[in-house]
Amino acid sequence: MVVVGLVGWRQLDRERFEARAGRHLRAWWQRWTVYAPRMPGWLRSCALTVPDRDPGITVQVNPFRRSAIRPKARPRPNDLPRVVAVRSGGSWDEVHVKLIPGLTPEDFDASARRLAVSRGVARCQIRELTPNRVSVDFMRRDLLTDVVPCADLTALAAVPGEQINLRKVWAGRTEYGTDWHVSLDGGHTLTAGSTGAGKNTITWSPLVSIAPAIRDGLVRVSGIDPKGMELAYGRRVFHRYAVTSRDALALLDDLVESMEARKVEFAGRVRTVPVSREHPRELLEFDEIGALFRYVGDRKTREQIVERVALLTTQGRALGFTVRGYVQEPTKDTVPVRELFPRRMCLRVPHKNHVAMALGDHAYDRGAWADRIGESTPGVGYLFGEGIREALRVRAGWVPDETIKALEAFVTGTADQPAVAGQLLALPAPAASPAGGVA
Numbered sequence: 001m002v003v004v005g006l007v008g009w010r011q012l013d014r015e016r017f018e019a020r021a022g023r024h025l026r027a028w029w030q031r032w033t034v035y036a037p038r039m040p041g042w043l044r045s046c047a048l049t050v051p052d053r054d055p056g057i058t059v060q061v062n063p064f065r066r067s068a069i070r071p072k073a074r075p076r077p078n079d080l081p082r083v084v085a086v087r088s089g090g091s092w093d094e095v096h097v098k099l100i101p102g103l104t105p106e107d108f109d110a111s112a113r114r115l116a117v118s119r120g121v122a123r124c125q126i127r128e129l130t131p132n133r134v135s136v137d138f139m140r141r142d143l144l145t146d147v148v149p150c151a152d153l154t155a156l157a158a159v160p161g162e163q164i165n166l167r168k169v170w171a172g173r174t175e176y177g178t179d180w181h182v183s184l185d186g187g188h189t190l191t192a193g194s195t196g197a198g199k200n201t202i203t204w205s206p207l208v209s210i211a212p213a214i215r216d217g218l219v220r221v222s223g224i225d226p227k228g229m230e231l232a233y234g235r236r237v238f239h240r241y242a243v244t245s246r247d248a249l250a251l252l253d254d255l256v257e258s259m260e261a262r263k264v265e266f267a268g269r270v271r272t273v274p275v276s277r278e279h280p281r282e283l284l285e286f287d288e289i290g291a292l293f294r295y296v297g298d299r300k301t302r303e304q305i306v307e308r309v310a311l312l313t314t315q316g317r318a319l320g321f322t323v324r325g326y327v328q329e330p331t332k333d334t335v336p337v338r339e340l341f342p343r344r345m346c347l348r349v350p351h352k353n354h355v356a357m358a359l360g361d362h363a364y365d366r367g368a369w370a371d372r373i374g375e376s377t378p379g380v381g382y383l384f385g386e387g388i389r390e391a392l393r394v395r396a397g398w399v400p401d402e403t404i405k406a407l408e409a410f411v412t413g414t415a416d417q418p419a420v421a422g423q424l425l426a427l428p429a430p431a432a433s434p435a436g437g438v439a
Contacts, residue, residue, distance in 0.1 A: 027093075031086035035095050040080050042118040046111040049079050050102035084133070091141040092176060099132045108134050109365045123175075125367050127390050139175065144380050148173045150397035151209045153406050161216030166281060170209045171202075172379070175393040182206055183343075184219070184283060185275070186317040190338060191381070192330035192358035193347025198378030199326045200230055202345065203285055204399035207237065207407065213281075214411040220280040222255065224248045226291040233401065236408040238285075245297030245305065252308035255282060255321065259312065262319045273320045282321045284312065289325040290334040306336055313340040330358040347381035348373035359384040359391070367391040 043049060081103060085096040099105070105128045108115075115136060116124035123139040151170055166185035174180045182189070184206060193199050213219040214237065222240035225231035226248075235241060240255075242248040259282075266273050275281050292305050312323050327335055330346075338357075346358040352371045355364045359382065368382035368391035379396040399407075408414075 027086045027088040030088050030093055031083070035083050035086055035093075039083050039095065039097075042115060043080055045118060046114045048081060048103065048107060048111055050100055090177070091139060091143050093138045093140060095136040095138070096129065097134055097136055099134065105134050106365075108136065109362075109367075112365075112367055113369075123367070123369075123393075125390060142175075143177050144173065144175055144377065144393065144395040147398045148379070148395050150205050150399045150403060151211075153208060153211060153403065153410055156209075156212050157410075159212045161213040161218045164210050164213040164218070166210065166213065166219070166275065169206045170397075171206050172394055172396040180394045180396075184210065184322055185281065186272075186322065187343050188313045188317070188323040188325075188341045189343040189345065190289075190325045190327065190330070190335065190341035190358070191345040191347065192327050192349060192354065193381065194328060194349055196375060196378060197347035197349070197373070198380070198396065199287070199347060201379035201396035201398055202347075202381075203230070203287070203324070203326070204234070204404060204407075205397035207234075207285075208397070208399055208403065211407055211410050215413070217277040218275055218280050220282055222251060222282065222284045224251060224284070224286045224289075224292070226288045226296060230287050231285065234404040234408055236412050236414075237404075245292050245301045248292055249301055249305055249308070252305060252312070255284065256308055256311055258282065259316055259319050259321055263315075266319075272318045275320060279320055282316075284321070284323045286323060286325040288327070290327040290329055293336065294334050310337045310340060313337060330354060332357075343383075345381050345383055346370040347379070348375065348377075355382075363391055367393075 079100070081097045081099050083095060084098050087094040087096075097108075105126060108126045112124045112126050116122065116138070119138045121138050121140060122142065125137040125139070127135040127137060129135055167183045168181045169184050170179055171182045172180045191199055191202050207214070207221065210219055214221060220239045221237055223231040223238040224242050226243065226245075228243040231238065231241065232243075240251045242251040262273055262279065273279055286309070289309075293302060296302075297305075309323065309325075312321050315321075316323065323341075325335070325341065330338065330349075332338060344359045346355055346363070346368060347370065349355060349358070349370050352364060355368050355370045358370075359368050363382070363384040366384070366389070368384050370382050373380050377395070379398060381394060381396075383392045383394060
């Protein structure tokens with residue numbers, strides 16, 4: 001009767017059944033039929049044990065020889081980490097393991113791939129819960145296989161710009177099925193990814209989410225687009241826009257001058273400039289940042305561009321300036337100011353060492369397997385750094401072409417006007433820029 005009742009409850013109200021009973025029943029079943037009997041063997045196979053380092057030695061003496069015989073080590077119950085709890089959701093199992101003296105969370109990080117193979121899943125994530133307890137998370141079902149839609153512009157039409165929280169901007173979904181938010185209020189972000197990895201979704205998805213703030217003048221977006229294609233499709237969203245190295249330098253000079261003016265105005269009055277229509281959050285989207293840092297233009301112009309970006313990333317946070325850069329090759333030679341971007345994201349890259357360049361030395365060991373992302377999942381990437389110990393896998397919301405055009409109309413208050421091929425749309429009544437050369 002109990003089983004029949006549970007089956008009927010699940011059929012009638014699956015969501016409530018999952019929240020109240022399903023996940024608990026599944027966790028109990030997984031613990032005692034999968035993890036309790038099998039986890040010890042997996043841990044031994046992955047060398048996540050502490051051997052007896054001081055076994056006794058038996059000495060046997062006879063008239064002909066003396067021999068030292070080491071007895072066989074007997075397994076002890078405290079040689080293995082112990083499973084203390086299991087939680088099971090719709091797509092992940094969380095196995096809480098208590099460590100034993102001699103093991104660290106980093107030992108589990110190094111064995112994450114082997115544990116995933118032992119469990120027969122594509123991904124295993126290690127999370128440190130307490131100094132002596134970790135959660136070994138096994139992904140049973142990939143929630144990022146399907147395309148994630150971007151925010152709905154029609155639902156944002158009646159939202160005042162003041163209600164947009166720039167510290168918590170919706171950008172997509174995480175591998176755990178939760179919303180992924182990014183902060184545009186301070187802190188700069190560098191995103192690395194190969195061609196076709198989905199860097200454009202990282203650009204456009206947050207812009208759609210903050211459309212009311214752009215429309216109401218609380219956020220002012222500037223774009224540097226060396227390819228002249230990616231950002232040009234939504235040209236009217238940008239207050240400043242540049243393609244060539246010379247125009248990019250003029251745009252950066254304009255931003256630096258604005259930053260210096262805020263320094264003078266707010267020095268000694270506040271520690272962080274509040275966002276307002278008079279002093280909006282200045283957001284710079286710098287596509288293919290490596291092109292203007294290393295390849296395009298003369299050497300002097302390239303050095304000046306690097307210098308301006310360094311000024312914005314070191315001084316702009318409290319003054320209301322945010323830089324988001326995108327690069328294919330995240331080497332130090334390509335992006336010499338790489339360390340000035342505290343927030344990092346790595347999309348699909350061709351080599352394992354690119355992950356370390358983009359996210360840091362320990363990112364790959366802690367689950368940022370960006371070289372294994374498939375070409376069929378653009379916008380999927382890993383976050384690491386600035387308080388994130390475990391690499392978090394996310395997928396940005398997909399922004400189709402018609403949504404970009406709708407975003408233009410939304411933020412400018414004009415009817416959607418299709419762009420003529422090869423022609424850049426002019427800004428609606430742009431403010432005069434003190435620096436020349438900006439498109």
